Amino acid sequence: MSNPVFVALDTPDLRAAEALARSIAPHVGGLKLGLEFFAANGPAGVRFLGEVGLPIFLDLKLHDIPNTVGKAVAALAPLAPAILTVHAAGGRAMLEAARAAAPPACKVVAVTVLTSLDAADLAQAGVHGTPAAQVDRLADLTRAAGCDGIVCSGEEVGQVSARWPGGTFVVPGLRPAGSDVGDQKRVLTPADALQRGASVLVIGRPITGAPDPAEAARAIAASLKASAALPAGV
Numbered sequence: 001m002s003n004p005v006f007v008a009l010d011t012p013d014l015r016a017a018e019a020l021a022r023s024i025a026p027h028v029g030g031l032k033l034g035l036e037f038f039a040a041n042g043p044a045g046v047r048f049l050g051e052v053g054l055p056i057f058l059d060l061k062l063h064d065i066p067n068t069v070g071k072a073v074a075a076l077a078p079l080a081p082a083i084l085t086v087h088a089a090g091g092r093a094m095l096e097a098a099r100a101a102a103p104p105a106c107k108v109v110a111v112t113v114l115t116s117l118d119a120a121d122l123a124q125a126g127v128h129g130t131p132a133a134q135v136d137r138l139a140d141l142t143r144a145a146g147c148d149g150i151v152c153s154g155e156e157v158g159q160v161s162a163r164w165p166g167g168t169f170v171v172p173g174l175r176p177a178g179s180d181v182g183d184q185k186r187v188l189t190p191a192d193a194l195q196r197g198a199s200v201l202v203i204g205r206p207i208t209g210a211p212d213p214a215e216a217a218r219a220i221a222a223s224l225k226a227s228a229a230l231p232a233g234v
């Protein structure tokens, strides 16, 4: 993957998503479509944006019993996503069912600890310890289930990528220095995350909410090159 940035098109508006996608396409490596977009536009919307010509990351964060998740993944397979998310907390059998039902070319990655959560949030949910410890536990479970990688924050990607050679490490919660973090709690800059071992950089509002999204995407790509984190020519 040359340009690791997948832009999160978090909008229910199909035409707005298309316009954004086309304007930033030269500066990103793929499009991430999540719950907001999928709830409004469904599989037809995914096919429509597929015509932009960039890899599609379906971020649906599936989390249910193994039978249900397996069948949902099978139903999504004709959309040929490059990446698909499930929740690692769904357990080993659910992760195995997702991997078995996905096309071989689709990377199935499991969300460990959402980047909008910190240690206090985890404690409220009965998980005591640091986000980093929980990410490690769920990464081990995901790997044992045969999935391709995980979603974690930039704070954990260094430790977890060192433990899992060949894994795919998807990192959201990315903010260029000085930008608004919004609802994210575990954040890092895109260049720092890449240098720590991220494979895929998920960036939404810093691009889509910018006055000039194409310029914001271009500047982020330039920051990756400047930090020597991205191969020349990208």
Ligand SMILES: O=c1ccn([C@@H]2O[C@H](COP(=O)(O)O)[C@@H](O)[C@H]2O)c(=O)[nH]1
Pocket (backbone or CB within 6 Å): 008, 010, 034, 059, 111, 113, 114, 115, 116, 151, 152, 172, 173, 174, 182, 184, 202, 203, 204, 205, 206
């Ligand atoms: O732990 C996670 C998992 C997924 N996301 C998704 O990434 C983007 C982030 O958007 P920003 O606007 O850059 O904050 C969004 O689509 C989330 O659903 C995440 O943030 N954290």
